[in-house]
Amino acid sequence: MNGKINILGVNIDKLTLKDAEERVKSFLNSKTINTIYTPNTEIVMEARKDSELRELLNRGDLIIPDGIGLVYASKIKRKTLPERVTGFDLSMKILHIANEKKYSIFLVGGKPGVASMACENIRKEYPNINVAGYHHGYFKGTHTGYKGHEEEIQVINEINASSPDIVFVGFGAPKQEKWIDENKEKLKCKVIIGNGGTVDILAGTVKRAPEIYQRLGLEWLYRLLKDPRRIKRQIVLPLFALIVLFSKDEVVK
Template sequence: MTEDTVSILGVPFSKLTLEETTLYLAEQIRKERSGLFHLITANPEITLASQTDELLREIIHSADLVVPDGIGIVLAAKRQGDPIPERVTGYDLLLRLLEKGNEQGWSFDFLGTDEQTSMQAVEKISYKYPQVKIAGRHHGFFDAEEELQIITEIQRCGPDVLILAMGAPYSDKWLNRHKAELAGVKLVFGVGGSLDVISGKVKPAPAVWKKLNLEWAHRLLFAPVAKGQKSRWRRQAALPKFVYRTMIRR
């Protein structure tokens, strides 16, 4: 964990900008490590969930870096008088690392989302970033036997970056269970629905929505919800609680 952090409801958020985070992670990929580097992209919903989910709280505190994936985190830090310069979303970070990976010839493995979305996303990544090595990919709907095969294959390939697209906090809990087995991977982090956007399944938020920090509203209104996931309207119900805990209650 970098020393320059701010605690929001006990979660130690990095104060690095997107560019600084990209460079910091590139350094972690280049250096020799005894184990993988675990990055968590945490939004207000995950931050609030960590208050009652002891395992999630432990995972967050054992992670190597937690970045602020949401304008609510930035506003809460400002309210505390210890500002964070900007959001660092999983989607933006993935694109930056793919750009770096294209320059450096890094290898990526993708685990999660449905088969069609996974295939289409990786095809588009291969086309746009031809120097990125695709170590492997697999959809996120697997049983125990398939899981063992997936882990064995990741161990065999030893990718520089493993991208998990199984939803939060499931992705981080899955990694927590298999962290020792995946020690040969250099960097691992969850990206939520980023592969849905890259594949074209979900349209990215227009620039004006991004400028107003309203990507969450765009997803809420227009992005489909995967089978088995909670309604986005139900998930957004956590936001008023987050606002109360961080900005109103003293």
């Protein structure tokens, strides 16, 4: 086991992308469902105020550090996380594993039509993957404040009827995490990952930040430049840095 680091109450797995890939392989060989969450700095800050979100994140089977701020915080407090492990990068590794082992996958999320485009692109790029099905994220369910709604039940039934090994859930955080936690016991699969905009990127409707931004851990800046309205959300980043630097409490342990 690689162990965990607790950052503002959220337990983050201390591992590399390669380690995470190996964990996924072990999950796919298990007989139980395994949940993967991909919190970044923004979500950790939200979980600091939201005990329900914090607790459900900590119930995850794999929690990766999808935020360069989390890595910097761990280094400042000398509890070093090996590297940033993004939800998108791990999702790509999952697709490679699925292609190699001929696993099946179901996609949930995005606007109507997006998941279907993503599935078409997966079929072209990964011909050995069994694309079991897809559904857009615009249905009434836990993620939209309608827990147990008949539309949510229908989506769950669609997923289970296709018997996928892997489910991608892309509602954006924290909606996807809350949906997964509420419904994981009802789903028949081995791995379920909340991976934000991955479905949109796979569909080609959203582009990932240029590689230079990725290498520098500045994807948040690229997204902010593309959409200045994100400033209201990303104002928590400097606040997080101040808490880590000046808090007398042990914020990283």
